[in-house]
Amino acid sequence: MKLLTHNMLxxxxxxxxxxxxxxSINASDVRVADVDFxxxxxxxxIPKIDWPVLYNAVERLxxxxxxxxxxxxxxxSNEDFLKKAHHALLxxxxxxxxxxxxxxxxxxxxxxxxxNMLLNEDEI
Amino acid sequence: xxxxxxxxxxxxxxxxxxxxxSEIESLLSLLRIHMKYQEKxxxxxPYWVVEFSSEDDAKLLASRSVSLRTCLELWGHEPSLxxxxxxxxxxxxxxxxxxxxxxxxxIEVETFCRHFTLQEKVEKIETFSYLPLQGEVNLKSPDIxxxxxxxYGTKAxxxxxxxxxxxxxxxxxxxxxxLSKKLSLKTxxxxxxxxxxxxxxxxxANQAQIHDGDIVLDPFVGxxxxxxAAAQFGAYVFGSDIDYLMLHGRTKPSRIRxxxxxxxxSICANMQxxxxxxxYLDVLVNDFAMVFWKDSLEFDAVIxxxxxxxxxxxxxxGTEKEDCVVSDEHLATHVPAxxxxxxxxxxxxxxxxxxxxxxxxxxxxxxxxxxxxxxxERCLPQHPCLKLVANSEQPLSKVTSRRxxxxxxxxxxxQSELEIRDISIQDFREKYFVLREETRKERRLREAAVRKxxxxxxxxxxx
Ligand SMILES: C[S@@+](CC[C@H](N)C(=O)[O-])C[C@H]1O[C@@H](n2cnc3c(N)ncnc32)[C@H](O)[C@@H]1O
Numbered sequence: 001m002k003l004l005t006h007n008m009l010x011x012x013x014x015x016x017x018x019x020x021x022x023x024s025i026n027a028s029d030v031r032v033a034d035v036d037f038x039x040x041x042x043x044x045x046i047p048k049i050d051w052p053v054l055y056n057a058v059e060r061l062x063x064x065x066x067x068x069x070x071x072x073x074x075x076x077s078n079e080d081f082l083k084k085a086h087h088a089l090l091x092x093x094x095x096x097x098x099x100x101x102x103x104x105x106x107x108x109x110x111x112x113x114x115x116n117m118l119l120n121e122d123e124i
Numbered sequence: 125x126x127x128x129x130x131x132x133x134x135x136x137x138x139x140x141x142x143x144x145x146s147e148i149e150s151l152l153s154l155l156r157i158h159m160k161y162q163e164k165x166x167x168x169x170p171y172w173v174v175e176f177s178s179e180d181d182a183k184l185l186a187s188r189s190v191s192l193r194t195c196l197e198l199w200g201h202e203p204s205l206x207x208x209x210x211x212x213x214x215x216x217x218x219x220x221x222x223x224x225x226x227x228x229x230x231i232e233v234e235t236f237c238r239h240f241t242l243q244e245k246v247e248k249i250e251t252f253s254y255l256p257l258q259g260e261v262n263l264k265s266p267d268i269x270x271x272x273x274x275x276y277g278t279k280a281x282x283x284x285x286x287x288x289x290x291x292x293x294x295x296x297x298x299x300x301x302x303l304s305k306k307l308s309l310k311t312x313x314x315x316x317x318x319x320x321x322x323x324x325x326x327x328x329a330n331q332a333q334i335h336d337g338d339i340v341l342d343p344f345v346g347x348x349x350x351x352x353a354a355a356q357f358g359a360y361v362f363g364s365d366i367d368y369l370m371l372h373g374r375t376k377p378s379r380i381r382x383x384x385x386x387x388x389x390s391i392c393a394n395m396q397x398x399x400x401x402x403x404y405l406d407v408l409v410n411d412f413a414m415v416f417w418k419d420s421l422e423f424d425a426v427i428x429x430x431x432x433x434x435x436x437x438x439x440x441x442g443t444e445k446e447d448c449v450v451s452d453e454h455l456a457t458h459v460p461a462x463x464x465x466x467x468x469x470x471x472x473x474x475x476x477x478x479x480x481x482x483x484x485x486x487x488x489x490x491x492x493x494x495x496x497x498x499x500x501e502r503c504l505p506q507h508p509c510l511k512l513v514a515n516s517e518q519p520l521s522k523v524t525s526r527r528x529x530x531x532x533x534x535x536x537x538x539q540s541e542l543e544i545r546d547i548s549i550q551d552f553r554e555k556y557f558v559l560r561e562e563t564r565k566e567r568r569l570r571e572a573a574v575r576k577x578x579x580x581x582x583x584x585x586x587x
Contacts, residue, residue, distance in 0.1 A: 005362070005406040010418045021418060036402040041337045041360065048420070090405075113392070114371055116409040117364075117416050121442050121462075124414060 001115050003057050004089040007049050009115075011101035011108075014123050020101055022053040023108070027097035030061050035090045042086045043076040049089070058088045127177035129160065131198040133293055134172045135273070136191050137301065140323060141168060143528060144191040146514035147330050150530070151188050154333040157181045168278045170236060171291070173201060179296060186297035188357070190326045193301060196271055196293030205251070205274075208290045213254060220256040222294065228262035230269055237276040238283040248272060252292075269295035300326060306398075307352060313397050314389035316347035316370060317378050320429055325353035328427050331514060331530045332489045334359045338424035339405075343412045343477070346370060348391030350427045355395060355403035359425070363391060364410040366439070369575075371407050374582050412473060413440040413465060422483045430470050432493045432526075439568065440465035464568060467493075471505040472544065475531075479509040480542055482533040487513075491526045504529060507544070509537045 011020035051071050058064045067084050075081050099108040099115055106123070109116050136144055145165060152159055159181070162173040176182045179197070186195045199219065200211040212219070223229065231252060233245040240248075252272065259267070271294075274287035307322035309315050320328075328350055334340060336358030342350045345363025347370065355361050369375045373389030395404040410416060439462035471492070478488040492504060496519070504512065504527070514530035 001406050005408075008418055008421045009408075009416045011416065013414045013416060038337065038402075044337065048422070112372060112390075114407055114409060116368060117414075118366070118368070118409055118411060119414055119441055124442060 001094045001110055001113055002090055003054055003061075003092055004045065004049075005115075006057055006094075006099070007054055007089075009099070009117075011099075011104070011106065014101060014104055014106060014119060017101060017103045020103060022050070022057070022102065023099040024102060025057055025060055025094065025097060025099060027061055027094045027110075029094070029096035030063070031093050031095050032063070032087075033091050033093055035086070037083060037086050039079060039082045039086075042082045042089065045089065046071055046075055046085060049085075054088055058092060061092060061094070063088070063092045129175045129177050130179075131162065131201075132174055132176055132182050132296065133196040133198040133201070133273075133291055134174055134192055135194045135196070136170045136172075137193045137299070138168075138170055138278075140191065140327065140518070142516040142518060143327050143331075146516055146528075146530065147189060147191050147327055148185070150331050150333055150514065151185055154330075154335065155184050155188065157185055159185070170278070171273075171275065171289075173198060183297045186299050188330060189299045190301070190304065190323055190330065192299030194271070194298050195296045196291070197296055198291065198293045200290075200292040202290055203288065204286065205248075205290050208292055209251065209254075212252070212292060216254065216256055222268065223255075223257050223259060225258040227259040227267040229257055229259055230261060230263055230266035231272060232269060233272050233274075235274045235276065235287075237278060237280050238274070238287075248274075271295060303356070307356070309349070312349075312352075313386075313393050314347055314373055314391065315349070315378050316375065318429070319347045319378070320349040322349070322353065325349050326356070328489045328528065329353040329357050329359075331528065332425035332427050332487045334425060339422075340425045340427060341423045341481075342428045343410075343426065343474070344428050344430045345391065345407055346429075348394055348407070350429065351391065351404075352394055352398060352400070354425070354427060355400040356398065358403070360403050360405050361395075362405045362423075363407040364412065365407070366409070366411045366441075367575075368409045369578055369582060371409055375578060411441045412477075413442075413469070415477065417481065419480070421481060422486070423481050424483060424486050425489065426474075426478050426482060426487075427489045428474070429491050430474060431465075432467065439463065439572070440469075462572065468546070472546065475505050475507040475510060476537075476542060476544055478531065479507050479533060479537045484533055484535065486533050488529075488531040488533075490529055492529050493520075493524065493526045496523055496525050499525075499527075507531075507537075508541055509533055509535050 006023065006025065009023055011017055011023060014020065055067060055069055058067055067088050068081065072078055072081055093113060094110050095113050097110045099110065158177060160175040162175065165172045182195050186192055199215060200208045202208040202211060231249045233248050273291040275289040276283040276287050304322045304326065309319055309321060334354050334357040338359040340354040340359040341362045343364050345351065345365045348363055351361040351363055365371055373385055377383065377385050391407055392404050395401050442463040474490060482488065488510065501515065510531035511534050512529060513532045516528050517525050518528065519525040
């Protein structure tokens with residue numbers, strides 16, 4: 001699972017959970033993939049990303065490298081920044097681990113890169 | 125400068141004829157191409173005579189169309205060969221500029237709905253010997269390909285003696301039929317029982333007006349065949365499905381000869397097979413009735429083939445028991461209980477989700493099953509924020525068909541429009557299974573049992 005995806009998920013559909021965002025991450029296997037860089041796509045994504053959430057997630061996985069804490073102004077023309085954002089959003093992948101609901105503590109296992117967000121019948 | 129409009133012949137494949145008009149219309153608007161119709165296209169007729177103001181437009185359209193076989197620059201279109209010869213004779217001088225001595229050429233003959241021997245075809249070609257062709261003939265890779273086409277109507281069993289129409293033109297481009305072959309399910313690494321063939325998948329992606337860099341979701345993703353098509357046109361793709369074993373490539377193999385699935389079958393592996401790995405975002409195991417996407421996430425398109433409960437069960441997680449609690453000791457291995465996810469609820473959820481999560485102008489493209497005798501446009505799922513922009517039928521049997529629906533989001537929904545409970549559509553399966561011996565419930569229980577068995581086996585193997 002990529003951190004772009006993590007940035008887009010909330011567990012607020014669980015009964016009794018209000019915000020459910022961001023999900024915390026426990027990872028036992030993290031891999032860095034090599035993904036073609038598409039600057040237009042990344043700049044289009046930046047406004048949709050919750051940047052502090054992304055920053056904390058990469059930091060937690062130990063891949064923060066020199067990703068800035070905030071998005072710079074005029075990021076569209078800042079290729080160096082877009083490359084770092086690309087790396088954090090699309091290349092750092094959680095292969096095994098779990099996502100945890102910040103309110104209920106409910107855990108969602110990630111196996112072979114695929115998160116299992118199935119709830120049980122008593123949670124909905 | 126005024127533009128030079130020229131005539132072109134669009135020659136279509138006679139497969140999935142119902143989708144042709146809406147595919148071309150979607151593409152013209154996506155690619156911002158102006159095309160004039162010489163005459164209104166008729167249903168089964170495999171050709172259209174149209175005009176473009178530049179050959180690039182014709183090529184661009186062909187580069188994305190699945191329905192189109194070939195596009196020609198049209199030099200002559202007449203009701204008989206004799207008239208065609210007259211027309212071409214008159215134009216011979218003008219045509220000469222196309223045929224400098226250093227360009228090789230080839231003339232192909234196509235006869236639609238009537239068979240001719242090679243010898244007969246060669247005789248037809250020879251009647252064009254007056255054309256000012258100066259270069260050499262090259263049958264393998266000519267610089268210029270010319271086509272002579274005879275059209276004998278669409279009734280293959282009783283073609284007329286003479287063709288209704290004859291055409292002559294210069295080849296400009298072919299449609300995407302090669303791509304459908306490349307993406308064939310026969311050679312695809314990971315397929316499931318309900319994988320969609322590439323032709324229809326690409327058509328759906330065109331209906332969705334997929335554009336380079338779009339974000340696309342299939343919420344009933346199965347083996348991901350629709351995502352392959354979307355990614356092929358440049359989209360970044362997400363998918364989700366309730367079936368854990370499906371997404372992990374651990375269901376029973378779908379190929380008759382295959383005993384066991386390979387270890388690395390997955391949607392991601394399919395993307396890699398076609399060099400589209402960089403377009404794959406993620407897939408989630410997820411019940412569509414319980415969405416985990418954050419509210420502000422916008423998709424450019426949602427394309428999907430929801431379960432109709434004919435070939436697969438339609439279920440969501442839930443229970444009819446009150447105050448049900450799964451105890452901790454059972455939690456790790458608990459397989460969630462499921463209840464029926466009826467067709468009206470599936471489509472309500474799908475339309476409300478799309479109204480919420482599509483960008484304005486973004487499209488939802490999905491199949492919808494109907495009984496042909498009951499069908500009226502009014503029985504299709506509706507939402508005030510989604511405009512139905514295309515609707516084509518694919519017959520499945522004498523009595524049933526599925527319709528390919530394309531909706532466009534026209535405005536943001538109000539709170540109450542996100543809470544719509546009922547959309548009054550008929551549950552296709554109610555009737556389907558009344559007409560069959562097996563009841564819905566039996567079917568669902570039987571399939572649930574199979575899945576449980578698969579799951580147990582999977583757990584056994586993992587130990
Ligand atoms: C017609 S199939 C789609 C096939 C897909 N186009 C493919 O390429 O394989 C429908 C899919 O919906 C899934 N499904 C059924 N109920 C669901 C639910 N409540 N939530 C999410 N997916 C569900 C099934 O597991 C099945 O894979």
